[in-house]
Amino acid sequence: VNPRSAGERPFGEDELLAAIRKVLSGSGPGVVIGVGDDAAVVARGGGDGVLTADILVEGVHFDRALSSARDLGFKAIVANVSDVAAMGGSPRYALISLVLSAEIEAPWVMELYGGMLGACEEYGMTLVGGDLSGGPAVVVSVAVTGEVAGNRAVTRSGARSGQRLVVTGTLGGSAGGLALARAPAAKVAEALGSDWGRALLDAHFRPHARVGEGQTLAQLGATAMMDLSDGLALDLSRLCSESVAGARVDLSSVPVAPELRRLAAALEVDPLELALSGGEDYELLAALAPQSVAEASDRLGERFGVPLSDIGEVTDGRGIVAVDAAGGERPLEAKGWDHFAGR
Amino acid sequence: VNPRSAGERPFGEDELLAAIRKVLSGSGPGVVIGVGDDAAVVARGGGDGVLTADILVEGVHFDRALSSARDLGFKAIVANVSDVAAMGGSPRYALISLVLSAEIEAPWVMELYGGMLGACEEYGMTLVGGDLSGGPAVVVSVAVTGEVAGNRAVTRSGARSGQRLVVTGTLGGSAGGLALARAPAAKVAEALGSDWGRALLDAHFRPHARVGEGQTLAQLGATAMMDLSDGLALDLSRLCSESVAGARVDLSSVPVAPELRRLAAALEVDPLELALSGGEDYELLAALAPQSVAEASDRLGERFGVPLSDIGEVTDGRGIVAVDAAGGERPLEAKGWDHFAGR
Numbered sequence: 001v002n003p004r005s006a007g008e009r010p011f012g013e014d015e016l017l018a019a020i021r022k023v024l025s026g027s028g029p030g031v032v033i034g035v036g037d038d039a040a041v042v043a044r045g046g047g048d049g050v051l052t053a054d055i056l057v058e059g060v061h062f063d064r065a066l067s068s069a070r071d072l073g074f075k076a077i078v079a080n081v082s083d084v085a086a087m088g089g090s091p092r093y094a095l096i097s098l099v100l101s102a103e104i105e106a107p108w109v110m111e112l113y114g115g116m117l118g119a120c121e122e123y124g125m126t127l128v129g130g131d132l133s134g135g136p137a138v139v140v141s142v143a144v145t146g147e148v149a150g151n152r153a154v155t156r157s158g159a160r161s162g163q164r165l166v167v168t169g170t171l172g173g174s175a176g177g178l179a180l181a182r183a184p185a186a187k188v189a190e191a192l193g194s195d196w197g198r199a200l201l202d203a204h205f206r207p208h209a210r211v212g213e214g215q216t217l218a219q220l221g222a223t224a225m226m227d228l229s230d231g232l233a234l235d236l237s238r239l240c241s242e243s244v245a246g247a248r249v250d251l252s253s254v255p256v257a258p259e260l261r262r263l264a265a266a267l268e269v270d271p272l273e274l275a276l277s278g279g280e281d282y283e284l285l286a287a288l289a290p291q292s293v294a295e296a297s298d299r300l301g302e303r304f305g306v307p308l309s310d311i312g313e314v315t316d317g318r319g320i321v322a323v324d325a326a327g328g329e330r331p332l333e334a335k336g337w338d339h340f341a342g343r
Numbered sequence: 344v345n346p347r348s349a350g351e352r353p354f355g356e357d358e359l360l361a362a363i364r365k366v367l368s369g370s371g372p373g374v375v376i377g378v379g380d381d382a383a384v385v386a387r388g389g390g391d392g393v394l395t396a397d398i399l400v401e402g403v404h405f406d407r408a409l410s411s412a413r414d415l416g417f418k419a420i421v422a423n424v425s426d427v428a429a430m431g432g433s434p435r436y437a438l439i440s441l442v443l444s445a446e447i448e449a450p451w452v453m454e455l456y457g458g459m460l461g462a463c464e465e466y467g468m469t470l471v472g473g474d475l476s477g478g479p480a481v482v483v484s485v486a487v488t489g490e491v492a493g494n495r496a497v498t499r500s501g502a503r504s505g506q507r508l509v510v511t512g513t514l515g516g517s518a519g520g521l522a523l524a525r526a527p528a529a530k531v532a533e534a535l536g537s538d539w540g541r542a543l544l545d546a547h548f549r550p551h552a553r554v555g556e557g558q559t560l561a562q563l564g565a566t567a568m569m570d571l572s573d574g575l576a577l578d579l580s581r582l583c584s585e586s587v588a589g590a591r592v593d594l595s596s597v598p599v600a601p602e603l604r605r606l607a608a609a610l611e612v613d614p615l616e617l618a619l620s621g622g623e624d625y626e627l628l629a630a631l632a633p634q635s636v637a638e639a640s641d642r643l644g645e646r647f648g649v650p651l652s653d654i655g656e657v658t659d660g661r662g663i664v665a666v667d668a669a670g671g672e673r674p675l676e677a678k679g680w681d682h683f684a685g686r
Contacts, residue, residue, distance in 0.1 A: 032391055033498055036585070038429035038569050039395035039489075041496040044387050048375055051471055052382035053486055055440035057478040086381035097398035097484045128394055135400040136479045141440045143396055143486035146382075153384040155376055226381050242379070 017132060019106060023113050028126030030092065040128035042093055042145075048153060050091075050146040052083040058101075058138040066181045069108045071205040072140065073115025079229065080144035081123045081209035082282040086227040087155075088218030089148035090211065094120060094127045096142055099135035112140070123211060154214075158223035159243035159287035163314040166293060168213050168283045169306050171232055172271060173257035175278025177204025179269055187266055196259035203257065207282045213300055214284055220296045222286040231277040231336025232311075235285060237320055238334075243287075246317035249332055252325040255309040277336040287314055360475060362449060366456050371469030373435065383471035385436055385488075391496060393434075393489040395426040401444075401481040409524045412451045414548040415483065416458025422572065423487035424466045424552035425625040429570040430498075431561030432491035433554065437463060437470045439485055442478035455483070466554060497557075501566035502586035502630035506657040509636060511556050511626045511649050514575055515614060516600035518621025520547025522612055530609055539602040546600065550625045556643055557627055563639045565629040574620040574679025575654075578628060580663055586630070589660035592675055595668040598652040620679040630657055 017036075024035045033041040056062055056076050067075075077094060084091040096116060100109065113127075120127050125144070159165075177200040180191050191197025210227075217225060224243055228235050232254065240247050251272065260271035288296060297308040312323075322332040360379075367378045376384040399405055399419050410418075420437060427434040439459060443452065456470075463470050468487070502508075520543040523534050534540025553570075560568060567586055571578050575597065583590050594615065603614035631639060640651040655666075665675040 032494070033430075033496055037498050037500075038426040039393045039432070041430060041432075041491060042392045042394060043493075044390075044392045044490075047387075049385045049387045049392075049436075049488070050382045051385060051436060051438055051486075051488060053438040053440045053473050053484070055442060055474045055476050055482075055484060057442055057476045057482075059479070060477055083381040087376075087384060089382070089384075093392075093394055095394055095396040095486050097396045097486075099398060099400055099482060130396050131398045131484075133398050133400045134403055135482065136402070139398075139400075139442060139478065139482050139484070141396070141398060141474075141482070141484035143394075143438050143440075145392070145394060145488060148384060150386075151375070153376055155380050157380075 050089040053143040069111035070115035073112040077119035084146040085214035091146040096130035099139035154225040157242040163287040170257040172275030173203030174280040224287040231279040234336030246315040249312040393432040396486040412454035413458035416455040420462035425570040427489040428557035434489040439473035442482035497568040500585040513600040515618030516546030517623040539605040567630040574622040577679030580677035589658040592655040
């Protein structure tokens with residue numbers, strides 16, 4: 001126990017910054033001036049710059065009782081890396097702005113940075129700076145810069161009628177992991193003893209971004225791409241809206257995470273529903289020419305061990321139609337994660 | 344009055360994003376892909392990249408009862424531009440991540456973006472993206488990227504014994520403006536009717552960043568530079584610490600904002616104290632060779648109409664000594680803004 005008077009922090013901004021700087025290397029490929037000055041300075045390669053930012057708020061995006069600081073830090077970086085991946089780019093540098101509430105202790109912050117540094121290492125990035133403030137809740141605000149070959153970035157707006165819609169990996173695992181983490185303690189304990197339970201919890205707390213996969217899809221001619229952070233149904237509606245197109249989705253081809261069948265036996269969840277609107281899977285959705293799908297699938301399997309699923313086609317119309325295994329059709333409702341409404 | 348049920352937002356994330364996108368141009372010099380995709384894509388010039396981030400938290404950095412949304416947005420950008428200026432760089436692109444509490448209405452958000460866009464226009468920047476979330480308080484998280492000629496960035500660590508310490512503009516005006524804004528309504532009303540009162544409020548709510556000034560000081564050989572966001576006393580202690588040097592500051596040469604004498608007649612404030620530890624002035628502190636000071640002062644006056652003050656010298660020792668008009672010496676305490684402790 002750390003004795004201190006009520007409401008008084010055991011450390012000031014400079015002390016915490018000094019502690020953070022100790023865990024940050026302050027250097028990395030291309031870093032001219034790292035953490036600790038007014039701004040970071042980095043060498044720039046060829047190609048265009050890619051810029052993205054994401055903000056995670058306690059009570060909205062994460063619950064400190066469920067997520068370790070290390071996992072939270074890792075995921076905060078991955079969410080941004082995934083956005084760079086969705087453009088076909090490579091992430092390079094991260095800036096972290098942190099709001100800490102009064103009850104946060106220094107070790108929690110060090111663990112958070114540990115997770116962020118782990119993700120930076122996994123994706124070949126360097127953490128070069130940021131900011132720090134007190135506040136009413138923990139907020140992790142990340143900005144990531146990266147690069148992409150000149151004029152080769154893949155937007156959301158390039159899907160054309162007749163193209164196939166493909167999805168990397170499997171869907172719904174993250175939402176399943178969250179449902180599991182929120183389940184009664186006995187169920188969580190049981191699941192932790194199983195491969196499927198750990199896989200679902202990992203899908204939620206330690207997701208992966210598809211950087212190499214995104215670049216491969218871009219090289220194979222994907223004309224539209226985005227990452228699935230808010231759920232397939234909602235994100236596909238956004239891609240179609242930006243592309244001024246519609247879509248037909250074969251529900252039987254949607255790559256539902258296989259562990260969700262086990263979860264459905266333990267908790268009342270609908271695997272397909274989680275796959276369609278669960279969010280935070282950080283898989284990629286792309287529009288490809290029909291003749292490129294087989295090669296894309298082969299390359300993703302060979303290079304990354306990641307499956308690619310052909311889930312349907314881009315259509316002329318404006319609506320999104322879901323086709324079930326029996327051939328029945330219904331409109332696919334654009335629902336998923338809304339950061340104001342919660343799930 | 345906008346009728347709606349208690350606790351229900353009149354808009355969801357997509358609706359608010361759509362409204363924000365209407366006020367954002369989505370294009371600008373060098374912007375390949377602007378707001379609305381997974382990430383922004385920008386063309387990159389020569390030189391090194393400059394990266395910085397700042398986070399403003401309601402109740403810590405600003406009070407919605409005192410600051411208009413437009414001023415808050417403007418200042419959030421300026422704080423970051425000032426960091427780029429302190430490296431001798433040019434700002435180019437901004438990413439904005441926003442946390443909005445339940446009571447915030449859409450017009451407030453539009454005003455905030457109006458202020459940010461105004462600042463972007465003033466400093467030749469483009470707002471290219473960001474994120475949006477609900478949360479317990481308003482948080483404005485800004486990341487700015489810019490550029491600087493290769494290997495010409497000016498750090499905090501290059502101050503050498505014998506150099507002069509120079510400061511742009513005047514100090515303490517921002518803290519004075521804040522004290523005035525917090526004063527009883529009658530005093531604020533009286534001050535608003537005076538040039539000095541409006542100047543102090545502007546210094547706090549609509550500060551300026553010294554971009555051209557920073558580049559001029561860099562060209563004239565400044566070997567260390569930083570912006571004064573937390574107050575001269577604290578920021579100078581950081582510059583000296585990074586440079587492994589000490590300093591002697593002539594208190595009679597510190598450019599106290601002249602309006603503070605009028606404020607001191609109305610409120611109980613010490614002008615010199617505000618100038619030394621008030622913070623948020625966003626002026627630049629630099630270390631220059633003695634023979635360069637006169638030319639730097641002339642150029643800043645001619646080009647920008649901004650005074651440059653020689654406030655003392657860099658010394659060998661590790662301490663910072665304040666020398667008063669009578670020649671008396673005392674250690675200059677490194678106190679100023681601490682984002683955990685508040686003022």
